[in-house]
Amino acid sequence: MAPSTSLRHLWALLSVLAATGVAVLTGPYLNPTDKMLIYLVAVLWSALRFGLRPALLAAVTAILAHNFLFFEPRFAFGLHSASDAVAFGVFATTAFVTSGLVARAHDEAERSRARELELAILYRTGEEIASSTGLGDLVAKAERRLGQVLGAPVRVIADSGGEGFPLCTANGRVGALLVEGDAVSRIDEGLLHALARQIAVAIERERLRHEMEEATVRVRTERTRSALLSSVAHDFRTPLGSVVGASSSLLSREASFTDEARRRLLQTILESAQRLDRYVGNILDLTRIESGAVEPRPDWVDVEDLVGAALDAVDPVLDGHRLVVRLEPDLPPLRVDFVMIERVLVNLLENAARFGRRDGLIEVAAAAGPDTLVLDVFDEGPLVPEDECERLFLAFYRASREYRDGAGLGLSICRAFMAASGGAIEARPRPRRGGMSFVLTFPLAERVPNLEGLDE
Amino acid sequence: MSDRHCVVVVEDDPQMMRFLETGLDAHGYLVHAAGTGREGLAAITRESPDVVVVDLGLPDMDGSELVARVREWSRVPVIVLSVRDGAGSKIAVLDLGADDYVTKPFDMGELLARIRAALRNRIQSGGAAPLFRSGDIEVDLVRRLVRRRGEEVRVSPREYDLLKALVSHAGMVVTHQMLLDAIWGERQADYINYLRIFIGRLRHKLEGDPSRPRLITTEPGVGYRLRILSE
Structure with a gap:
C-alpha cells in the first residue's frame, strides 16, 4: 500500500531534515554552495518516492533552510553577495524543475500501476461472472467478488426498481448495488462504474438468455400441443370408428352375418382397441417426457431377460413374421431401467411388425464391445433414406407415404427413454439386406457384481 | 348350493362390470357384483368367496385399502385390476397382500388363468402337491x-x-x-x-x-x- 498523503509530506520534510543534519555535520569541509547539492539529493529523493507535492514541499523547505543556515548572513533570510544570489537561483530552479520532472514520472508510474490493478480487478470480475450459470449464481458470484474488491459486504439487486448504486446498461437500469457503510468511497469512482457496468451487462445477458429459453419451450409446447390435438382427432377417432362401426353392425337386427363375417368384425374391434391402447400408452409416455417426469430407476438387467419380456409383450403382433433372435452368449448385464428399455424394445418391435414386409424377417441381435453393448432390431420394411433417418425421432413425424397409421410417437419416446438411460438410438437403412435397422447403444457399467460364492 | 366357485367382483365401472359378470358367468363362476369398496367388504364377509377381483380405483376407497382391510381377517385370494402406470403401484398392492394382478386392458383368458391359478394355490396351501x-x-x-x-x-x-x-x-x-x-x-x-x-x-x-x-x-x-x- 502507498503511504497516505500527509505521511508522504512528512517523509519529504524528514528527508530535508536529514539533509540539514548532513550539511551541518560537514561543517567547514564543504562550502555553502556544495551543501546545496546535499539538499538537492533530498529533494530528488522525495520526488522519486512521494510524487510532485511532497517534492515541491521539500524543495521550498530545502531552499529556505539552506538560505537560513548556510548563506551569509547566517541564521537570517537574505543574500549576501551576487555569487550567492546566482547559486541560490540555480539551486532553486534545479530543485523545482528536477523535482517536477522526477515527480511526474513517479506519478505516471503510480497511475499506470493503479490502472493495471483496476484492469486486473475488472478482468477477474468479468471472468468470474462469465462462468455463472443462471441469474442466482451470477448474483452470488458478483456479490462475493465485489465484497472482495470493496472489503465490505455487498448485495446485488437484480431488479430495475429500488435504491442503491444503480446498475445500468444501454437499455436502462437492470439492478442496484447495496454496499454496507462508506466502502464505495474507498475505491476509485471510475473503477466502481466499470464494475457496475460489467455486472449490469451480465445481468441483462442472463435475463435475455432466460427469456429466450422460455420462448423456445413455449414454442415447442405449443407445437406439441397442436400436433397432439390433430393427432388425437385422427388417431383416436379412426380406431374408435372401427369399434363403433363393427359392434353396431353386430348388434343390428336386420343384418345376418356368417360365422366368418362375425369373427372378422370381432377381430376388427379387438385390433382397433389394442391400437387405441398402444396409442394411449404412447401419449402417456410422451406427456411424462414433456413434463420432465422421466426418472429412470436403474437396476442390473440381463439382456436376454429384457428381450424375452419385450417379445412376450408383442407376441400377438409378431404373427405372420419370421422372428430371429441372435444374442451373443454371456452378455454383460446392463445398468438400466428395465421397464423403460422394455418399452423401447416393444415400440421398435411393434414398428417392425407394422412396417416390415408380410412374412418378412424380424431380427433382434445383441453384441457386446469393450465398453458398449449394441442391440439391433431389424425388419424387412421400406427403406427410409439416410438423410430422413434423424427426423424419424421427432414427435408426430411420419416417414413417407408407406407409414400411414400410427401417430409417429413411438420413436420419439424411444429416443427420450434411451437418452434418459445414458444410451443412444439410431435408424440405419440396410439396403443390401433390404430393410431398416434400429440400433440401441448402451454404455457398459464398469463394476459388475460377481457371482462367486452365491451358489453354495 | 351349486358347486360353482364363487367370485366377488368389486368394480365401479358399469361396462367393465357387465363384461366381467358376463364373462365369468359364461365360464361357470358364480359372480357377486359390488360397485363400491364398502359393498365389496360386505359381500366378501357375507359370501366367503373363493376369489376376490378388485379394481384399484373405487369411488369410496382405494382398492389397495380394501386389500389391506380384507387381509386383516381373510386369506381369500385377491386379484387386482390395475392400469398401466408403472411397476411401483403393483408392487405396493402385492406387498399389502394381493395375490396377483391383471393390467387393463386385459383379455378374458388372462383373467381366467389368474383366477384358476389362485384357486389352485388356495387348494394346495395346506400342503403342496408333491x-x-x-x-x-x-x-x-x-x-x-x-x-x-x-x-x-x-x-x-x-x-x-x-x-x-x-x-x-x-x-x-x-x-x-x-x-x-x-x-x-x-x-x-x-x-x-x-x-x-x-x-x-x-x-x-x-x-x-x-x-x-x-x-x-x-x-x-x-x-x-x-x-x-x-x-
Whole structure:
C-alpha cells in the first residue's frame, strides 16, 4: 500500500531534515554552495518516492533552510553577495524543475500501476461472472467478488426498481448495488462504474438468455400441443370408428352375418382397441417426457431377460413374421431401467411388425464391445433414406407415404427413454439386406457384481 | 348350493362390470357384483368367496385399502385390476397382500388363468402337491428332482430353491423381493442381478428357446411368473 498523503509530506520534510543534519555535520569541509547539492539529493529523493507535492514541499523547505543556515548572513533570510544570489537561483530552479520532472514520472508510474490493478480487478470480475450459470449464481458470484474488491459486504439487486448504486446498461437500469457503510468511497469512482457496468451487462445477458429459453419451450409446447390435438382427432377417432362401426353392425337386427363375417368384425374391434391402447400408452409416455417426469430407476438387467419380456409383450403382433433372435452368449448385464428399455424394445418391435414386409424377417441381435453393448432390431420394411433417418425421432413425424397409421410417437419416446438411460438410438437403412435397422447403444457399467460364492 | 366357485367382483365401472359378470358367468363362476369398496367388504364377509377381483380405483376407497382391510381377517385370494402406470403401484398392492394382478386392458383368458391359478394355490396351501407339471417340465418336490421331457435336469441348490419358490406360486406373479427372500433369506438390493442370472440359467436349462421364455416369464419391474402350460 502507498503511504497516505500527509505521511508522504512528512517523509519529504524528514528527508530535508536529514539533509540539514548532513550539511551541518560537514561543517567547514564543504562550502555553502556544495551543501546545496546535499539538499538537492533530498529533494530528488522525495520526488522519486512521494510524487510532485511532497517534492515541491521539500524543495521550498530545502531552499529556505539552506538560505537560513548556510548563506551569509547566517541564521537570517537574505543574500549576501551576487555569487550567492546566482547559486541560490540555480539551486532553486534545479530543485523545482528536477523535482517536477522526477515527480511526474513517479506519478505516471503510480497511475499506470493503479490502472493495471483496476484492469486486473475488472478482468477477474468479468471472468468470474462469465462462468455463472443462471441469474442466482451470477448474483452470488458478483456479490462475493465485489465484497472482495470493496472489503465490505455487498448485495446485488437484480431488479430495475429500488435504491442503491444503480446498475445500468444501454437499455436502462437492470439492478442496484447495496454496499454496507462508506466502502464505495474507498475505491476509485471510475473503477466502481466499470464494475457496475460489467455486472449490469451480465445481468441483462442472463435475463435475455432466460427469456429466450422460455420462448423456445413455449414454442415447442405449443407445437406439441397442436400436433397432439390433430393427432388425437385422427388417431383416436379412426380406431374408435372401427369399434363403433363393427359392434353396431353386430348388434343390428336386420343384418345376418356368417360365422366368418362375425369373427372378422370381432377381430376388427379387438385390433382397433389394442391400437387405441398402444396409442394411449404412447401419449402417456410422451406427456411424462414433456413434463420432465422421466426418472429412470436403474437396476442390473440381463439382456436376454429384457428381450424375452419385450417379445412376450408383442407376441400377438409378431404373427405372420419370421422372428430371429441372435444374442451373443454371456452378455454383460446392463445398468438400466428395465421397464423403460422394455418399452423401447416393444415400440421398435411393434414398428417392425407394422412396417416390415408380410412374412418378412424380424431380427433382434445383441453384441457386446469393450465398453458398449449394441442391440439391433431389424425388419424387412421400406427403406427410409439416410438423410430422413434423424427426423424419424421427432414427435408426430411420419416417414413417407408407406407409414400411414400410427401417430409417429413411438420413436420419439424411444429416443427420450434411451437418452434418459445414458444410451443412444439410431435408424440405419440396410439396403443390401433390404430393410431398416434400429440400433440401441448402451454404455457398459464398469463394476459388475460377481457371482462367486452365491451358489453354495 | 351349486358347486360353482364363487367370485366377488368389486368394480365401479358399469361396462367393465357387465363384461366381467358376463364373462365369468359364461365360464361357470358364480359372480357377486359390488360397485363400491364398502359393498365389496360386505359381500366378501357375507359370501366367503373363493376369489376376490378388485379394481384399484373405487369411488369410496382405494382398492389397495380394501386389500389391506380384507387381509386383516381373510386369506381369500385377491386379484387386482390395475392400469398401466408403472411397476411401483403393483408392487405396493402385492406387498399389502394381493395375490396377483391383471393390467387393463386385459383379455378374458388372462383373467381366467389368474383366477384358476389362485384357486389352485388356495387348494394346495395346506400342503403342496408333491409333483408339479407344466408343459414338458416336471418338478418332484419330494425327491428334489427336475425333469424335462422325462430326462433329469441338473440344477444347483440355489436354482432349485428359486424354482421351488416359483412352483409354490405357480401361475401367479412372484415379486423380486419374495424370490430374494426365498433364496438368500436376506434383503440386499444388489442381489437382484444374481436373481436375474439365476433366472437366466434356469431358462437355459428348462426353456426350448431361452430368449422367448414360455415357462418362466418376466413381469417387468415386478417379478416373475411360472406359467402352467398344457402338455
